[in-house]
Amino acid sequence: MELKFIPLDYGYFDYQGRNFIQIIGRNEKNQRICVIDSFEPFFWVILKENLNEKKISELRKKIESIKLEDSERRTKVEKTEVHEKNFLGKKVKAIKIFITNYKDGHAIADKLDFPEIECRREYDINLITKYILDKKITPLDYFKVSGEILSNSEEFSGIDSILDVDICIKAEKIQKIEHEKEIEPKILAFDIEADEFEIGQGEIVMISLVSKNFQKVLTWKKVARTKDMDFVEFYKDEASMIEAFVENVKKISPDILVGYFSDGFDLPYLRARAEFHKVDFSLGIDNKKPVFARGKYPSARITGIVHIDLFRFIETIYSQYLKSETLGLDEVASELLSENKIDFDHKHSSKISEEEWLDYFKYNLQDSVLTYKLAFKLWPDMLEFSKIIQEPLFEITRAGMSQLLENYIMHNLEKYNEIIEKRPIYDEIGKRKQREKVEGAFVLVPKAGLYENLAIFDFTSMHTSIIISFNISKSTLLENKEKESYESPEVELEGKKQVFHFSQKPGFLPEIVKELVDKRKKFKKEYKNDPNPITKARSNAVKLLTAAVHGYIGFFGARYYSLESSASILGFVRKFNKETIEKVNNAGYHVIYGDTDSVAFTLGEKTKEQVKDFLKKLNSELPGIMEMELEDFYKRGIWVTKRTGDFGAKKKYALIDEKGKLKIRGFETVRRDWCALARELQDEVLDMILKEGNAENALKLVKETIEKLKSRKISKEKLIIKTQLKKPLEEYKSISPHVTIAKRMLEQDMPVNIGMLIKFYIAEPKSNKKELVRARARLPDEPDDYDIDYYLDHQILPAIENIFEVFHISVDDLKGKKQMKLGEF
DNA sequence: GGAGGTGACGTACC
DNA sequence: ACCGGTACGTCACCTCC
Numbered sequence: 001m002e003l004k005f006i007p008l009d010y011g012y013f014d015y016q017g018r019n020f021i022q023i024i025g026r027n028e029k030n031q032r033i034c035v036i037d038s039f040e041p042f043f044w045v046i047l048k049e050n051l052n053e054k055k056i057s058e059l060r061k062k063i064e065s066i067k068l069e070d071s072e073r074r075t076k077v078e079k080t081e082v083h084e085k086n087f088l089g090k091k092v093k094a095i096k097i098f099i100t101n102y103k104d105g106h107a108i109a110d111k112l113d114f115p116e117i118e119c120r121r122e123y124d125i126n127l128i129t130k131y132i133l134d135k136k137i138t139p140l141d142y143f144k145v146s147g148e149i150l151s152n153s154e155e156f157s158g159i160d161s162i163l164d165v166d167i168c169i170k171a172e173k174i175q176k177i178e179h180e181k182e183i184e185p186k187i188l189a190f191d192i193e194a195d196e197f198e199i200g201q202g203e204i205v206m207i208s209l210v211s212k213n214f215q216k217v218l219t220w221k222k223v224a225r226t227k228d229m230d231f232v233e234f235y236k237d238e239a240s241m242i243e244a245f246v247e248n249v250k251k252i253s254p255d256i257l258v259g260y261f262s263d264g265f266d267l268p269y270l271r272a273r274a275e276f277h278k279v280d281f282s283l284g285i286d287n288k289k290p291v292f293a294r295g296k297y298p299s300a301r302i303t304g305i306v307h308i309d310l311f312r313f314i315e316t317i318y319s320q321y322l323k324s325e326t327l328g329l330d331e332v333a334s335e336l337l338s339e340n341k342i343d344f345d346h347k348h349s350s351k352i353s354e355e356e357w358l359d360y361f362k363y364n365l366q367d368s369v370l371t372y373k374l375a376f377k378l379w380p381d382m383l384e385f386s387k388i389i390q391e392p393l394f395e396i397t398r399a400g401m402s403q404l405l406e407n408y409i410m411h412n413l414e415k416y417n418e419i420i421e422k423r424p425i426y427d428e429i430g431k432r433k434q435r436e437k438v439e440g441a442f443v444l445v446p447k448a449g450l451y452e453n454l455a456i457f458d459f460t461s462m463h464t465s466i467i468i469s470f471n472i473s474k475s476t477l478l479e480n481k482e483k484e485s486y487e488s489p490e491v492e493l494e495g496k497k498q499v500f501h502f503s504q505k506p507g508f509l510p511e512i513v514k515e516l517v518d519k520r521k522k523f524k525k526e527y528k529n530d531p532n533p534i535t536k537a538r539s540n541a542v543k544l545l546t547a548a549v550h551g552y553i554g555f556f557g558a559r560y561y562s563l564e565s566s567a568s569i570l571g572f573v574r575k576f577n578k579e580t581i582e583k584v585n586n587a588g589y590h591v592i593y594g595d596t597d598s599v600a601f602t603l604g605e606k607t608k609e610q611v612k613d614f615l616k617k618l619n620s621e622l623p624g625i626m627e628m629e630l631e632d633f634y635k636r637g638i639w640v641t642k643r644t645g646d647f648g649a650k651k652k653y654a655l656i657d658e659k660g661k662l663k664i665r666g667f668e669t670v671r672r673d674w675c676a677l678a679r680e681l682q683d684e685v686l687d688m689i690l691k692e693g694n695a696e697n698a699l700k701l702v703k704e705t706i707e708k709l710k711s712r713k714i715s716k717e718k719l720i721i722k723t724q725l726k727k728p729l730e731e732y733k734s735i736s737p738h739v740t741i742a743k744r745m746l747e748q749d750m751p752v753n754i755g756m757l758i759k760f761y762i763a764e765p766k767s768n769k770k771e772l773v774r775a776r777a778r779l780p781d782e783p784d785d786y787d788i789d790y791y792l793d794h795q796i797l798p799a800i801e802n803i804f805e806v807f808h809i810s811v812d813d814l815k816g817k818k819q820m821k822l823g824e825f
Numbered sequence: 826g827g828a829g830g831t832g833a834c835g836t837a838c839c
Numbered sequence: 840a841c842c843g844g845t846a847c848g849t850c851a852c853c854t855c856c
Contacts, residue, residue, distance in 0.1 A: 297840095297841075398841095401841085401842055402840095405842090429840075433840090437843085438844080439844080440839095440844030441844070441845070443839090458839095463839095547842095550843085551842030553842095554842075554843060554844090555840095555841080555842050556840080556841095558842090595838070595846095596838080642846095642848090644847090644848085649846085650838090650846055650847080651838050651839085651846055652846090665837080665838065666836095666837060666838065666847075667837095668848090670836095670837070671835090671837065672835095672836075672837095723835065723836095724835070724836085726835070732833085733834095733851095733852095734833045734834070734850075734851050734852070735850095735851070736833085736849085738834095738835090739834095772850080772851075773849085773851090774851085827855105827856100828855090828856090829854090831851100831852085831853080831854100832850105832851085832852080832853095833849100833852095834848105834851100835847105836847085836848090838846080839843105839844095839845090
């Protein structure tokens with residue numbers, strides 16, 4: 001029997017002490033397929049140099065006799081093989097050790113303390129990753145599998161009758177085939193509403209479910225049905241509502257179950273309530289409950305159904321493409337779908353009036369509708385990440401950038417015959433985290449002012465191109481200088497100034513990164529020629545991976561961590577930026593500013609053509625694949641002074657291009673922790689100044705705004721300050737306004753969660769005494785008067801003062817009041 | 826008891 | 840534990856005189 005399938009979900013089970021892989025996927029007839037594949041687990045020991053054949057064969061005998069007696073299984077070394085491999089770029093002899101059960105890899109490795117062994121590797125890799133590496137059954141590709149169909153079979157303790165699949169096949173051979181079209185997954189979105197925010201503390205009032213041609217809200221509240229409530233199903237109590245949820249999931253049988261923050265809220269809540277009522281919560285196609293992984297980032301895994309928490313994917317990966325200031329469902333849906341959540345004032349279900357229930361149901365349904373639509377919107381990105389990195393969707397949607405890149409690297413090492421380096425253990429991580437920081441990039445102090453006629457050059461993928469051009473990595477770092485080697489600029493590391501040398505023999509990591517850069521170019525072109533969501537996602541995915549390489553090398557949890565490499569890369573970054581600044585100045589331009597990989601300068605008398613020719617010349621002088629590009633020409637730009645000190649502020653500027661489009665960096669306008677009034681005013685002031693080249697109209701606007709503020713004509717909405725709560729309240733050493741407000745919210749039984757934006761405004765002091773800002777902070781619905789002086793001195797003026805200073809206009813001019821002279825007292 | 830420095834904190838840039 | 844260094848600015852907190 002032979003059939004086609006696309007792998008979606010990977011799991012494994014033990015049978016007679018051995019590991020078997022259980023892949024759940026779909027075929028072209030849209031049937032759900034389970035493929036069971038064997039897996040021969042193995043890891044490596046790398047031998048010390050110069051061992052003779054006899055020694056090696058003696059060692060193999062010793063290794064082959066290893067058995068694990070105290071294990072719950074009978075695990076032993078099944079066989080060994082000797083291979084010529086590479087490890088960290090060096091040729092090594094290694095023994096491949098096959099064992100009965102991968103889960104005992106650690107225990108067996110612990111017994112391998114023979115003096116002939118240099119080190120043991122690849123027993124710390126996730127079993128599924130190891131399987132994909134070994135057999136190349138990569139997620140979301142098409143495969144042809146031949147083997148025995150299991151139907152009411154005794155095989156694997158009757159697994160085929162337990163699993164809810166259309167076909168279960170025991171694989172003999174699996175072959176990748178050319179894919180016809182991308183899979184269109186069956187997605188089911190869900191969302192719950194509960195009475196208490198604390199998980200399990202209240203009752204779940206309703207659950208919404210949305211899939212293709214399917215919209216439902218399940219509830220147990222006794223509400224009089226109105227004609228608009230067709231989508232609502234009523235149940236006798238919370239327990240039977242949860243049962244109905246499980247039944248619906250089983251009936252729809254989706255490939256993907258998607259929620260928004262469902263790892264942290266919806267699924268744990270459902271589990272807690274199911275446990276409370278002793279309701280069966282077996283969502284898996286194997287009739288098992290979801291498996292919850294605890295930790296800082298909890299996750300919920302369901303056998304056979306890929307559970308995706310969209311919030312997780314957006315937070316770690318997709319947020320860089322978004323403008324949204326918060327990553328809540330409402331704002332993200334608004335940006336990506338131009339659709340919003342339904343406005344509904346959340347309250348305890350006991351306080352909801354008869355008429356309000358319909359709105360609450362609609363609200364709940366809409367959340368699932370948005371989640372469903374977002375899942376489709378982001379599907380190309382999840383698909384492409386999964387295919388490029390070759391890891392399953394569940395992992396891809398939860399991994400950080402470093403994890404993704406590391407997986408990409410691991411899945412691309414075979415070509416280099418490399419044995420995979422170990423993950424740092426606890427002690428090592430501790431050591432790495434304690435080390436002092438390496439010096440970072442260079443930022444040029446700008447001279448404050450308004451400038452005309454500018455251009456910006458920047459290096460394309462600077463850190464990554466340095467890694468490739470100078471072959472920088474853990475494995476290419478030389479202990480001693482060699483004749484043919486790349487030399488880093490002098491850098492300070494561990495208190496001493498030093499220079500590092502890297503081999504000119506290409507290392508596997510820089511090579512893999514180079515391939516990534518080539519793919520980036522290829523996919524970018526592909527997208528240009530054929531713009532669609534898939535080509536766009538593909539191009540973006542490699543772009544993100546390419547950009548993450550330097551961060552990965554300096555990340556304490558990385559397998560290929562290398563502090564020397566990181567310090568060297570940053571040394572080159574500083575060198576090239578400084579050199580460029582100098583060259584630009586020497587060529588008769590005037591450099592205004594530079595940060596890390598960029599340089600901004602005025603053209604003076606020079607023409608654009610001259611600038612472009614000059615760029616060509618600069619590029620011809622750059623080594624390796626390093627390259628600079630013209631970011632753009634700008635009509636005007638403004639740099640301001642710091643509020644403390646009278647020199648130019650870094651990372652704070654505004655530019656206007658020739659089409660009149662503004663590019664604002666660092667200013668309060670782009671900071672979400674400033675009130676809308678200050679942000680909008682600053683934005684308009686910058687716009688006027690950059691368009692007009694002078695401050696006259698802007699000054700008028702400021703004076704008008706100040707007058708409005710003073711006469712309380714500004715709505716309170718514009719004065720709300722939003723600050724994120726970053727940690728549990730009790731961990732704050734310094735009690736700032738937003739912490740005070742969060743505490744008050746808690747007292748009023750309002751939901752307070754880590755990560756949420758705390759909103760408040762500043763009211764007039766109650767007494768004459770000078771009160772702390774936090775004493776004057778109020779919740780948005782508290783009815784006090786806003787503090788005019790606070791908003792003037794702490795929001796409006798700080799936001800615009802330094803801009804006007806460029807035009808020699810002082811604060812007193814701004815306030816529009818004649819100054820009190822000393823003589824008047 | 827007010828001035829000024831410093832640390833904690835949040836946010837942005839690259 | 841889940842990319843890191845540079846930088847700005849606010850507010851609370853502490854010390855000093």
